[in-house]
Amino acid sequence: MVTKLGLKQIYAVALAVLLVFTVFAPGGHAEEDSSGELELKILHTNDIHAAIDPLGKAAAYINEEREAAERSLYLDAGDIFSGNPVVDLEYGKPLIEILNSMELDAMVIGNHEFDYGQEHFQARVEESDFPWISANTIVTDDTIAIEQPEPYMEFDLDGLSVGILGLTQSPPATAPSGLVGLEFPDPVETAREYAHKADEVDVFIGLTHVGYSVDQRLAEEVEFFDLIVGGHSHTVLEEPSVVNGTPIVQTGANSNNVGNVTITLDEDSLDVTGVDGFLQNTEELTEVYQPTQDIIDYWNDKLDELLDQEIGYSNTGLSRDPRYDRDVQLGNFWTDAMRITAGADMAFTNNGGIRASIDPGTVMMRDIYTVEPFANEITVIAMTGEAIYEEIKYSFERRNSLDLQTSGANYTIYTRGGEFYDVDIRLDGETIDMESTYTVAVADFLATGGSGYTFDGERLADYGLMTTAMIELAENYTAAEEPIDYADGEGRIEIVALPLEPPYKDGDEGEEVRELKLKLTELGFGNFPADPSERYGSVTSGVVEEFQVYYGLEVTGEADQETLGLIEYILASVFTDGGEAAEVKQLKLDLTALGFGNFPADPSERYGPVTMGVVADFQEVFGLVVNGIADPVTLAKIEDLLAPLEVPYKDGDVGPEVRELKLHLTELGFGNFPANPSETYGSVTKSVVEAFQSYYGIEVTGEADEATLGLIKSILTSVFTDGQSAPEIKDLKERLTYLGYGNFPSSPSENYGPVTMNVVSDFQKDQDLVVNGLADPVTYALILEMIPPLEVPFENGDRGIEIVSLKKDLSALGFGNFPAAPSELYGPVTSAVVTGFQDYYSLSVSGIADEETLNMVEAIFHSIYTDGNEAPEIKILKQNLTALGFGNFPENPSERYGPVTMGVVSEFQETYNLAVNGIADPVTLAKIADLLDD
Numbered sequence: 001m002v003t004k005l006g007l008k009q010i011y012a013v014a015l016a017v018l019l020v021f022t023v024f025a026p027g028g029h030a031e032e033d034s035s036g037e038l039e040l041k042i043l044h045t046n047d048i049h050a051a052i053d054p055l056g057k058a059a060a061y062i063n064e065e066r067e068a069a070e071r072s073l074y075l076d077a078g079d080i081f082s083g084n085p086v087v088d089l090e091y092g093k094p095l096i097e098i099l100n101s102m103e104l105d106a107m108v109i110g111n112h113e114f115d116y117g118q119e120h121f122q123a124r125v126e127e128s129d130f131p132w133i134s135a136n137t138i139v140t141d142d143t144i145a146i147e148q149p150e151p152y153m154e155f156d157l158d159g160l161s162v163g164i165l166g167l168t169q170s171p172p173a174t175a176p177s178g179l180v181g182l183e184f185p186d187p188v189e190t191a192r193e194y195a196h197k198a199d200e201v202d203v204f205i206g207l208t209h210v211g212y213s214v215d216q217r218l219a220e221e222v223e224f225f226d227l228i229v230g231g232h233s234h235t236v237l238e239e240p241s242v243v244n245g246t247p248i249v250q251t252g253a254n255s256n257n258v259g260n261v262t263i264t265l266d267e268d269s270l271d272v273t274g275v276d277g278f279l280q281n282t283e284e285l286t287e288v289y290q291p292t293q294d295i296i297d298y299w300n301d302k303l304d305e306l307l308d309q310e311i312g313y314s315n316t317g318l319s320r321d322p323r324y325d326r327d328v329q330l331g332n333f334w335t336d337a338m339r340i341t342a343g344a345d346m347a348f349t350n351n352g353g354i355r356a357s358i359d360p361g362t363v364m365m366r367d368i369y370t371v372e373p374f375a376n377e378i379t380v381i382a383m384t385g386e387a388i389y390e391e392i393k394y395s396f397e398r399r400n401s402l403d404l405q406t407s408g409a410n411y412t413i414y415t416r417g418g419e420f421y422d423v424d425i426r427l428d429g430e431t432i433d434m435e436s437t438y439t440v441a442v443a444d445f446l447a448t449g450g451s452g453y454t455f456d457g458e459r460l461a462d463y464g465l466m467t468t469a470m471i472e473l474a475e476n477y478t479a480a481e482e483p484i485d486y487a488d489g490e491g492r493i494e495i496v497a498l499p500l501e502p503p504y505k506d507g508d509e510g511e512e513v514r515e516l517k518l519k520l521t522e523l524g525f526g527n528f529p530a531d532p533s534e535r536y537g538s539v540t541s542g543v544v545e546e547f548q549v550y551y552g553l554e555v556t557g558e559a560d561q562e563t564l565g566l567i568e569y570i571l572a573s574v575f576t577d578g579g580e581a582a583e584v585k586q587l588k589l590d591l592t593a594l595g596f597g598n599f600p601a602d603p604s605e606r607y608g609p610v611t612m613g614v615v616a617d618f619q620e621v622f623g624l625v626v627n628g629i630a631d632p633v634t635l636a637k638i639e640d641l642l643a644p645l646e647v648p649y650k651d652g653d654v655g656p657e658v659r660e661l662k663l664h665l666t667e668l669g670f671g672n673f674p675a676n677p678s679e680t681y682g683s684v685t686k687s688v689v690e691a692f693q694s695y696y697g698i699e700v701t702g703e704a705d706e707a708t709l710g711l712i713k714s715i716l717t718s719v720f721t722d723g724q725s726a727p728e729i730k731d732l733k734e735r736l737t738y739l740g741y742g743n744f745p746s747s748p749s750e751n752y753g754p755v756t757m758n759v760v761s762d763f764q765k766d767q768d769l770v771v772n773g774l775a776d777p778v779t780y781a782l783i784l785e786m787i788p789p790l791e792v793p794f795e796n797g798d799r800g801i802e803i804v805s806l807k808k809d810l811s812a813l814g815f816g817n818f819p820a821a822p823s824e825l826y827g828p829v830t831s832a833v834v835t836g837f838q839d840y841y842s843l844s845v846s847g848i849a850d851e852e853t854l855n856m857v858e859a860i861f862h863s864i865y866t867d868g869n870e871a872p873e874i875k876i877l878k879q880n881l882t883a884l885g886f887g888n889f890p891e892n893p894s895e896r897y898g899p900v901t902m903g904v905v906s907e908f909q910e911t912y913n914l915a916v917n918g919i920a921d922p923v924t925l926a927k928i929a930d931l932l933d934d
Contacts, residue, residue, distance in 0.1 A: 038070075038265045039071070041066065042229065043066065043258060044076065044077065045075075045251055047110070051253075058102070075105060079113070079209060089307075089369060093127065096128050097127075108166035109133070109166065118145040122147060133166030161203070162204075163203070175445045191218060195222075202270040203226050205227045206227070208230045212230060212235040213233070219248060223245065226275070227249070228249070231250060239278055259278075261275065313361070317358060318358040327492035331349065331405025335349055337469040338469055348440065350403050350443070353376065372466055376444055378444070378464060379459060379462050380460045388425060391455055393420060393423055410493065416498045419508070440457070497509065508536040524626050525543050548563060550633060579606075579607040584604075587630055587638070596618050597617075616628040640654075647705060650686075650704070653680075656679055659679045661685070673688075689701075689702050689703065720752055727862075729751065730805075732783070735784075736763060738787055739783070742756075790802045792854060796826055796828065798825075803823075803825065806854075814909075815837045818833075826849070841922065843856060867902055887901075902918030908928070
């Protein structure tokens with residue numbers, strides 16, 4: 001059994017508890033869910049709009065769900081009135097009785113609750129067993145019939161407290177007369193004032209009649225609701241829509257669905273842990289709740305006798321569509337009835353008040369009350385032509401569509417870009433005079449400021465209900481034995497779109513916009529359909545911005561003259577399908593040079609599908625807009641690619657220089673480029689260059705600048721590369737041998753070949769260096785660090801690899817008796833051998849290996865009189881040795897110094913007690929000269 005307070009008792013309690021209701025709603029005492037959770041069932045409806053017939057089944061479903069639940073509420077999100085003459089002719093009374101029988105717990109005030117006027121509003125409130133709540137409906141005049149509604153409800157459901165905050169559309173869309181003495185603050189700002197309530201209850205619900213978009217804003221800006229039960233926008237949400245963590249539910253309209261939401265809470269903390277919900281379609285239900293159904297049947301039966309009266313017949317029917325584009329059958333009939341009844345020059349009614357169409361066939365009284373459920377009266381106003389002009393202008397501008405159906409006066413709206421431009425209003429075929437006065441019949445809704453209209457002029461008289469006028473006109477047709485037939489649009493209202501003028505912008509509408517979209521699509525911009533609309537919206541604006549950015553124009557998003565001109569220029573250039581010019585031939589040659597296409601050596605001057613395909617390939621490779629047209633951006637890219645790259649090379653550059661750079665980096669052990677790399681300097685190339693710069697200790701930029709390119713060249717052309725020969729190479733080999741790398745002889749050559757590269761590579765691998773086989777600066781520096789070079793002069797007590805090399809060189813030159821692998825110590829023996837060398841070659845005798853001594857060693861080893869050299873002097877040497885009786889050289893010997901020559905020279909040296917080394921050193925040559933002189 002449900003324990004509830006009547007509304008008057010609720011008001012009395014409210015005074016005592018400062019606007020807070022405490023209502024004991026259904027709640028059994030069954031054992032709680034063993035899972036440790038509690039459940040709260042919320043059944044909800046919204047925007048019933050007097051659709052009472054499905055409510056018998058809805059009531060049965062709601063009752064069944066509530067009986068099965070331990071805790072439950074039934075809430076309605078407003079707009080219970082207007083839409084069914086059974087309800088509207090009784091000013092909503094039938095619906096209150098129905099909802100009372102359904103034991104509705106609370107309803108938020110909707111905009112259509114004001115439709116019947118303030119007296120009927122208050123009468124229905126007092127008849128309700130449920131509260132009408134709204135936190136942002138404020139009574140500012142205590143003389144009006146409406147009493148201040150409560151903002152908030154609180155329910156105690158078997159120990160679970162539930163708060164309900166009501167919020168209404170601001171301001172409500174209804175006749176202004178119903179809102180006199182009331183104010184409607186912003187619903188979101190109002191909700192913020194009740195933040196404290198969320199801390200006072202276990203579950204806090206927003207019961208709103210503000211529309212889905214405002215509910216979303218509410219969820220974004222107010223984060224304390226556990227659930228928002230909404231209405232007004234007739235949105236069908238099959239399941240809760242979660243915005244910023246807040247679930248929002250809404251059922252659509254016209255009693256088509258009942259919402260079913262389950263809120264789950266932790267049994268101990270009473271924190272909300274989940275919200276699930278769905279819609280139950282009332283057509284799918286079969287059971288009815290008889291007490292509710294009895295009320296529905298009573299009122300249907302009571303009004304049937306009146307509503308089922310036949311008042312005429314229509315072959316055509318009286319449709320209200322497409323009323324936002326032109327005059328329609330029902331609009332013409334309606335306004336004719338108003339004008340005839342009032343005897344006015346012209347009549348107007350707004351499209352929003354035309355609530356349904358009338359089908360062909362018998363026209364019933366019910367039909368008239370269905371299409372006009374608001375009980376609006378006809379008001380006649382004396383207005384100037386200028387005032388009428390301003391009203392029609394406003395009617396179009398408020399939504400950029402028609403809103404006023406007409407009789408008596410016809411009018412033509414002129415638009416440019418979808419926006420109002422002008423209006424021509426005609427009476428009896430003549431344009432009305434702006435200064436003359438005319439009688440105008442309108443609904444009192446419009447006459448009192450509804451939907452923002454003013455209808456400025458002198459209010460002359462009221463002529464009863466519009467429904468009465470339409471019924472009388474229908475009966476007149478019937479009395480004259482004529483059907484109520486209207487053509488499907490009589491041309492009373494027209495919309496004429498004038499050609500657009502640049503710039504085209506957001507909101508414009510016209511064939512020019514459609515053509516623009518097609519051209520942008522042809523140029524590769526946007527994703528417009530094959531038959532795009534004529535509207536210039538935010539998407540078009542965005543595409544135009546992309547076009548402007550791409551071609552370097554001023555970015556406005558508006559299709560100005562410059563933008564339109566460039567579009568035409570590109571589409572009319574020779575670089576489009578069918579174009580023919582010498583420039584096309586040059587383009588093909590340029591593309592071929594860049595590796596695109598398979599054009600012949602002497603291509604044609606025609607731009608056809610093949611050329612378009614090649615250009616499209618080029619555009620795709622370089623990340624350009626792909627349209628197959630050699631547009632300015634494409635041509636500029638080709639020109640850039642054909643021009644030599646300027647240092648530094650950087651990300652985005654393309655050219656053979658980049659390919660060469662990649663090959664050099666690969667040779668130096670950096671990167672993993674293929675054997676035939678591309679010419680594009682991309683992110684990979686940039687990272688490899690950064691690695692190179694970091695490795696060699698130069699500024700890390702990722703750009704191949706002068707320093708980077710210079711270092712690459714320096715390494716690749718140094719003496720420590722394959723094929724080079726220099727004393728430093730011999731020293732390198734000796735140091736590597738000393739470090740245990742390679743199998744070089746005791747006196748290695750000065751040549752840098754594959755063997756040396758392999759040994760250097762082994763060293764680099766072991767030392768975690770970049771492996772390239774080159775003794776590059778990093779590698780060479782590490783070798784010298786591991787075996788620091790001695791400083792000249794070398795003297796008694798010194799140690800180093802250089803001493804080993806010196807001893808080997810002295811042995812090779814015939815001085816000393818050092819072993820094959822001499823020590824690093826420069827001792828007395830070494831000093832004595834050096835003394836002998838210096839004395840032999842007439843140097844300063846000190847026993848110290850000074851610069852002069854070491855230079856002499858190098859000079860002898862690098863003279864032309866050593867193995868492998870070739871020169872005319874060698875031929876003369878051979879002839880001189882022959883003349884002295886040494887050797888068996890021919891009369892005309894070669895100029896080559898080989899092993900035979902070395903043997904003969906050694907024999908000569910031994911004969912004359914010279915140092916035997918096989919090299920025609922200065923002492924040997926001097927002895928030969930002396931003997932020849934004798």
